[in-house]
Amino acid sequence: MATTDQSLNAPSVSVGMSRKPKDQGLARQQRIWGWIFLSPWIIGFILFTALPILVSLAFTFTDFTLTSTQEMRFVGLDNWVRLFTDPIAMTALGVTLRFALIAVPFGILIPLGMAAMLNSKNLWGKVLWRPLFYMPYVVPAISSIFVWQSFLNGDTGWLNRILRGVGIAEPPNWIQDANWILPAFMLVGVWGVGNAMLTMLATMQGVPTELYEAADVDGANPLVKFLRITLPMISPVILYNLVLSVIGLMQYFTVPYVMTRGTGNPGNSALFFNMYLYKTAFQNANMGYGATQAWFIFIIALVLTVALFGTSRRWVYYSSGD
Amino acid sequence: MAAITQSKAVNTSPWYSYQLRKLAIGGLFTMFAFAISLVYLMPFGQMLTTAFKNAGQIVGNTDGLILPMSPRTFTYEGEAYDIFNVPDENGVMRELALINKGRQSSEFVDPANPDAGLITWEGSWRTLDTAYEFEAHPENFPEAWRLIDFPRVFFNTAFIAIVGMVGTLLSSICVAYAFARFPIPGKNIFFIILIGTIILPGQVTLIPTYAFFASIGWTGSWLPLIVPHFFSNAYNVFLLRQFFMTLPRELDEAAMIDGAGPFRVLRSVIIPQAWPAILSVGLFHFIFAWNDYFGPLLYTLGRSDLWPISIAVQQFNFQYGPRPELIQATSLMAMLLPLGIFIFAQKVFMRGVVVTGVEK
Numbered sequence: 001m002a003t004t005d006q007s008l009n010a011p012s013v014s015v016g017m018s019r020k021p022k023d024q025g026l027a028r029q030q031r032i033w034g035w036i037f038l039s040p041w042i043i044g045f046i047l048f049t050a051l052p053i054l055v056s057l058a059f060t061f062t063d064f065t066l067t068s069t070q071e072m073r074f075v076g077l078d079n080w081v082r083l084f085t086d087p088i089a090m091t092a093l094g095v096t097l098r099f100a101l102i103a104v105p106f107g108i109l110i111p112l113g114m115a116a117m118l119n120s121k122n123l124w125g126k127v128l129w130r131p132l133f134y135m136p137y138v139v140p141a142i143s144s145i146f147v148w149q150s151f152l153n154g155d156t157g158w159l160n161r162i163l164r165g166v167g168i169a170e171p172p173n174w175i176q177d178a179n180w181i182l183p184a185f186m187l188v189g190v191w192g193v194g195n196a197m198l199t200m201l202a203t204m205q206g207v208p209t210e211l212y213e214a215a216d217v218d219g220a221n222p223l224v225k226f227l228r229i230t231l232p233m234i235s236p237v238i239l240y241n242l243v244l245s246v247i248g249l250m251q252y253f254t255v256p257y258v259m260t261r262g263t264g265n266p267g268n269s270a271l272f273f274n275m276y277l278y279k280t281a282f283q284n285a286n287m288g289y290g291a292t293q294a295w296f297i298f299i300i301a302l303v304l305t306v307a308l309f310g311t312s313r314r315w316v317y318y319s320s321g322d
Numbered sequence: 323m324a325a326i327t328q329s330k331a332v333n334t335s336p337w338y339s340y341q342l343r344k345l346a347i348g349g350l351f352t353m354f355a356f357a358i359s360l361v362y363l364m365p366f367g368q369m370l371t372t373a374f375k376n377a378g379q380i381v382g383n384t385d386g387l388i389l390p391m392s393p394r395t396f397t398y399e400g401e402a403y404d405i406f407n408v409p410d411e412n413g414v415m416r417e418l419a420l421i422n423k424g425r426q427s428s429e430f431v432d433p434a435n436p437d438a439g440l441i442t443w444e445g446s447w448r449t450l451d452t453a454y455e456f457e458a459h460p461e462n463f464p465e466a467w468r469l470i471d472f473p474r475v476f477f478n479t480a481f482i483a484i485v486g487m488v489g490t491l492l493s494s495i496c497v498a499y500a501f502a503r504f505p506i507p508g509k510n511i512f513f514i515i516l517i518g519t520i521i522l523p524g525q526v527t528l529i530p531t532y533a534f535f536a537s538i539g540w541t542g543s544w545l546p547l548i549v550p551h552f553f554s555n556a557y558n559v560f561l562l563r564q565f566f567m568t569l570p571r572e573l574d575e576a577a578m579i580d581g582a583g584p585f586r587v588l589r590s591v592i593i594p595q596a597w598p599a600i601l602s603v604g605l606f607h608f609i610f611a612w613n614d615y616f617g618p619l620l621y622t623l624g625r626s627d628l629w630p631i632s633i634a635v636q637q638f639n640f641q642y643g644p645r646p647e648l649i650q651a652t653s654l655m656a657m658l659l660p661l662g663i664f665i666f667a668q669k670v671f672m673r674g675v676v677v678t679g680v681e682k
Contacts, residue, residue, distance in 0.1 A: 027505065030504055030505055031504065031505055031506060031507070033504055033584045034500050034503075034504025034505060034506040034509075035500075035506060036500075037496045037497065037499050037500035037504065037584070038496075038497055038500035038501070038504075038506060038512070040493035040496055040497055040552065040553050040554050041493070041497040041500075041512075041516065041553065041554045041559065042512075043553060044493070044550065044552075044553020044554060045515070045516075045519070045553075047553070048527065048531060048550050048553065049519055049522065049527055051530070052526075052527035052528075052529075052530040052531050052534075053526055053527055055530035055533075056526055056527065056528075056529055056530050059529060059530065064533075066533060066536055114358075117354075117355055117358070118355075120351060122347050122348045122351040122352075123348070123351055123352055123355055124348055124349075124352040125352070129355060129359070130672065131664070131665070131668045131672070132359055132363075133359065133362065134664075134668075134672060135363075135661065135664065135665075136362075136363070138609055138613075138660045138661060138663075138664040138671075139613075139657045139660065139661065140612065140613035140615075140631070140632055140635075140656050140657055140660060141613055141615055141632070142613075142615055142631075142632040142635050142636050142653070142656060143635070143653040143654070143656045143657040144365075144657075146635070146639060146649050146650065146652075146653040147365045147366065147368070147369045147650070147653055148365055150365075150368055150369065150372060150646060150649070150650060151364070151365035151368050151369075156380070157368070158364060158365075158367070158368045158388075190362070191365075194675075195675055195679060198672055198675045198676060198679065199675065199676060199679030199680050202676040202679075202680050203680055206680075237679065237680060240679065241679075243521055244520075244521065247521050247522075247523055250523050251523050251524055251525060253616060254615045254616060258615075258636055261640060274525060277525060281528075281529055281532075282532075282620065287529050287533060290529050291529045291530070293525075294525040294526050294528060294529060295526060297523065297525055297526075298523050298525065298526040301523045305521060
C-alpha cells in the first residue's frame with residue numbers, strides 16, 4: 001500500500017527512464033481531461049461574456065437596430081457624441097450616481113450594524129435571529145416591491161400612519177415625491193442586505209478571541225474593541241461588499257422600473273441609467289445607442305471599482321496568512 | 323454557625339449580582355433586537371392584513387383599522403343597522419344598534435333585547451364609536467389564483483427554474499472538478515477571470531446577447547433563460563471548487579487504482595461526498611430563477627402564456643392597481659415557495675452564502 005501511494009504521489013520524482021513515457025502520457029491524459037471538464041465554462045465565457053463585450057463595443061460605432069430592414073451602418077463616434085449631449089442620459093446618470101452616493105454607505109452600515117447586533121454575546125437565541133434578518137433577501141423582488149409600495153403609500157401606508165402618530169403632521173409622500181423617491185428606494189433596499197450581513201457576521205465570528213482578550217486586559221471598552229479590532233479584521237469583507245454594492249447600483253433597475261411603472265416619474269427623478277438603457281435598446285429598438293450607454297456605464301463601474309481597490313491599501317487589513 | 327452563613331453570603335453576593343446583571347443586559351439587548359426586527363419586518367404586516375381585507379375595509383381608510391374589521395350590524399325589522407358603543411348615564415358602554423339618526427338625540431335598539439323597543443339617547447350619534455368585528459376575507463386568494471392563472475404560471479416558473487438548476491449543476495460540478503483536481507496550464511489565470519466575471523456589470527453583454535438570441539429565433543421562448551445555465555456560473559463553480567478542495571485526494575486515487583476513469587471518480591467519489599455544497603448551489607439557482615425579473619421581462623414579455631411568476635404578478639398588478647387586496651395576495655403567493663424552501667434549508671443555504679462571500 002505504501003509503495004503504491006508513493007509511486008502515485010511522486011511520479012515526476014522517479015527518474016527511471018523506463019517510467020518516463022508512461023508518466024508523461026498520464027500527465028497529458030490528465031490535462032486533456034481537465035480541458036474537457038473546463039470546457040463548459042470556457043465555451044460559455046467566450047459565447048456569453050467575452051464575445052458580447054467586444055461586439056457590444058463594436059455596436060457603439062454603428063446604428064444597429066433589430067427592427068429596421070436596413071443594413072447596419074458604421075457611424076463613427078456619433079453615438080458617443082449623442083450620449084454626452086443627451087440631457088436625459090445625463091439626468092439618468094445623475095440619478096444613478098446620486099442614489100449610489102446615499103445607498104452605498106447605508107448598504108454597508110445597516111448590515112454592519114445588524115451583524116454586530118447578532119454577534120453580540122448579550123443576544124439570546126442567536127440561531128433564531130440570523131434567518132429572521134436574512135429572510136427578506138429570499139423574497140422575490142417583485143413581491144417586496146409591491147409590499148413596500150403599500151407600506152410607503154402616502155395615505156394608507158403604515159409608515160406614514162406611524163409618522164403621523166408620533167406627531168409629524170405631513171409626512172413625505174414617498175414614491176410620489178421627487179425629493180423622497182430615492183430615500184424610499186433606499187428603504188426598500190434594506191430588505192436586500194441579507195447577504196452582506198451574513199458574510200460580515202461570519203467573518204466577525206472568525207476573529208480570534210485572543211485579540212479581544214488582550215484588549216480586555218488593556219481595559220478597552222466595547223466601542224473601542226469594535227473600532228480597533230472587529231472593523232479592521234472584517235475590512236476585506238467590507239471591501240468585497242462595497243464593490244458588489246457599487247456594481248449592483250450601476251445596474252439598478254427592477255425597483256424603480258416597477259414602482260414607477262417604467263416611467264421614472266415624478267419628473268425623471270427616478271429615471272435610473274439602466275431604465276433609460278432599457279428604453280433605448282428594447283422599447284425604441286436602438287441597439288447601437290443602447291450599447292453605447294451600456295459601455296459607458298461599464299466604464300464608470302470599472303473606474304469606481306478600480307478606485308475602491310486603489311483606496312483599499314489604506315484601510316483593508318489582510319492578515320499575513322492570506 | 324453564624325460565621326459560616328455570613329461568609330457564604332459574602333461569597334455568593336457578587337456571583338449573584340453578576341448573574342443578575344448579565345441577565346438584565348441580555349434581556350434588554352434581546353428586547354432591543356426584537357424591536358429592530360419588528361421595524362424591519364413591519365411591511366410584511368401590512369401585506370398580510372391587506373391581503374385579508376375587502377374593498378370596503380381598505381377604501382378611505384387613512385387612519386382606519388389595521389386588522390380586517392367591519393362595522394357590526396344588527397338586523398331589526400328586516401333592515402341592517404350599524405352597532406355603536408353607547409355610554410349610558412353612568413358612563414357604562416353598551417352596544418346598541420342605531421335605528422333613527424338625529425342631531426340632538428337618536429333612537430337605538432338593544433340587539434340583546436330588541437323586544438324592549440327603541441331606546442332614546444341624548445347627544446350626537448357622530449361622537450359615538452362604531453362597534454367593529456373581525457371579518458377576514460380569505461376569498462381574495464382563490465380570486466387572485468384564478469385571475470392570474472396560478473397553476474400555469476407556477477408550472478412556467480418551476481420549469482424554467484428546475485431545468486436551469488439541472489444545467490447549472492451539471493456544468494458547474496464539471497468545471498469545479500476541473501479547477502479542483504486537474505493540472506491545466508494557466509489554471510490560476512482562468513480562475514481569476516472566473517472570479518472577475520462576478521463583478522462584471524451585466525449590461526455590457528446584454529445587447530449582443532439579446533441580438534444573438536433574436537437572430538436564432540429564441541426570443542419569445544424560455545431558451546435564453548435556461549440554456550446559458552448549462553455553461554456554469556462563477557458563484558457556483560467557486561462554491562463547489564472550495565468544497566471539492568477539502569475532500570481527501572486519497573479516495574480519488576484509490577478509485578483510480580481500481581481502474582475508475584475521471585467521470586467515474588466524479589460520480590462515485592466526489593459527488594457523494596459533496597452533497598451539502600451541491601444542495602446549496604441547487605437551492606441558490608432555484609430561488610434566483612424563481613425571483614428573476616429582468617431576464618423574463620426581456621425574453622417573454624410579449625408571450626403571456628410563457629410568463630413566470632414575477633412577470634405575471636407585475637402585469638397583474640398593473641392591471642388591477644385599484645385592488646390593493648389582490649396585489650398583496652399575489653405578492654404573498656409569489657413569495658411562499660422561496661420562503662418555504664429557505665426556512666426548511668436555511669442552514670445549507672446560509673452556509674453557501676458564507677463560503678462564496680467570505681473565502682474570496
